[in-house]
Amino acid sequence: MPTIHYLTTADAIADAAAHFATLPRIGIDLEFDDMRHRYGRHLALIQIFDGQRAYLIDPLSLPDMAAGLEPLFAVLRAPTVAKVFHSCKSDILLLDELFGVNCRNIVDTSVQFTLLAAEDNNISLGRLIQAELGFEVDKGEQKSNWLKRPLTEAQKEYAANDVLYLFELTDRLSARLAELGRSDWAAQENLALEAVRYGRDDPRPWxxxxxxxxxxxxxxxxxxxxxxxxxxxxxxxxxxxxxxxxxxxxxxxxxxxxxxxxxxxxxxxxxxxxxxxxxxxxxxxxxxTQLAPDAPLPPEQRKFPFRRRLSGSAATRAEARETLLNTLKTHLATDHGATMANMVLSNRLIADIVEQGANAALRPWQQQLLRDTAERHGESYQSIAEPFI
Known part of the structure; x- marks a missing residue:
């Protein structure tokens, strides 16, 4: 186990952040409580790996959490430092929700593994470590109360393990993606993560x-x-x-x-x-009491599926578009396997393409794979490329 630095003061965090800002990449993970021990979502710990040492940053020790963490947030915003996560969406949503911090230059090992189109796409970090590196890490503290202090030594070791192997994992996965000619796919998917934002003001949370x-x-x-x-x-x-x-x-x-x-x-x-x-x-x-029903949502907040808004000849044309997409999905599964077919034409993406067109709904790598598949099987990609008219 490499050295673990446990940081509890704003000065120590600022010094560490100044070091991180000089590096080409850092491994990072967050521990937070999401309606498990307290109301709401609360940041409890930030883990960083610099390639040699693990840093456990304790935000609960700071009198002003946002101010004390700002030097680190500046590193997260910086495009010059790559941030290697595993399955980062929950983490980046939390940072946006609580602090308005949007990470740049993200590398997600979960995204990389998914693009290999292996049988199990939604893989945990523990299973990925076992599959790629050949050993198990202790996950006994996974459901710990991370808001309770002091942290135990077992908690600290567990937290450090979440970042210690990220560099080795991403390097291995990057090499395998390169062999398959999919490095650019990963770059596109990782870039898209920069646009992920926390959805505020749900009009009907129930x-x-x-x-x-x-x-x-x-x-x-x-x-x-x-x-x-x-x-x-x-x-x-x-x-x-x-x-x-x-x-x-x-x-x-x-x-x-x-x-x-x-x-x-x-x-x-x-x-x-x-x-x-x-x-x-x-x-x-x-x-x-006689309770009133829910008031109708304003038109801009209504989320009726596109197909339900159509009738007559428009509905017939949309159905034909959907039928073609399902045919192409079958061809993708035959040519590249069911996992890849679902990555390009999941049910959600099919619905989006029917309305928006493939050029708007899909990443460039997905468009190219779909275009190649359509051409190979004598189908028309152009007929589903543009928005529905």
Whole structure:
């Protein structure tokens, strides 16, 4: 195990960041809590590898987290230093959400592995280390409470392991991609990660859970109000929402609302705060009040699938476009395997191409592969290249 430097002060972080700024690349990972031990998303640790040493940067020790981490954020923004991650989307979304930091010059070993089109595309770092380097790393601290201090030695070693092997992995994967002529594919996919941004202001945050639990249109008003009440209590307590009311219990209360004080007192699976004013009264009001349905979303926020907006001859033409894309997907699977076919023409990408055209919806490497496949099998790429008219 290389030396681990545990940094807890703004001065130490600034000194380390000045060192990182001189390097061609750093390995990086974040540990954060996402509604597991506290309400919301909280950065808990930043791990950096410089090729010889591991640095564990403790943001919780800083009086002003954003200010104390700014020298490091400047390195993350700098295009001159490559940042080697594994499966970085959650990390870069967190940095954007909490600090408005957008990473530049990203190299993602998960992206590199995916482009090899192996059988298992969504590979964990532990499995990738085992597959490429031939040994296992201890993942026993994966579900640790990273917001608790002091960190144990086992936590520190686990955190360091998340960055210590990134250089060796990316070098191996880069060599294999080069052999396959796919280095430019990886460059395109990694460049696209720079544009990933956190989606703010979800107008209906309850809708995903509602869909998962098959909440009906009639049940939706009660489900919505219970969801929002749970969120308000969780925010006040600084606890994850599931500590206040589990999703399963939320659905049960939607379908069998509490209507009396006696029912509330006897109810199980509720955080005690829900049985106290003012939340107790709000909970009973949800079960006894005629609630308004969701107001229609403004047109710009509606997300009806493109095909559902069409009728008549336009719908027929869109269907023909989709049929051709599914035919090309079959050809891709025959020529390059099912994994590659899904990377170029997943169901989501097919829907995007029907509306936007392949030239807008696909990366250049995907366009070229699709164009070559169409030509090889006597199909027309040009007929799906441009937006639907």
């Amino acid at each position: 809708s995903r859970n509602a869909a998962k639990y098959k909440i009906t249109h009639q049940e939706m008003p009660i489900f919505r109000e219970l969801y929002l009440l749970r969120d308000a209590v969780a925010r006040q307590l600084d606890r994850p929402p599931y500590h206040v009311l589990s999703n399963d219990r939320l659905v049960e209360l939607t379908r069998q609302p509490l209507e009396t004080a006696d029912q509330l007192r006897a109810a199980t699976g509720l955080h005690p705060e829900l049985k106290r004013p003012p939340y107790a009264e709000q909970l009973l009001a949800i079960g006894t």
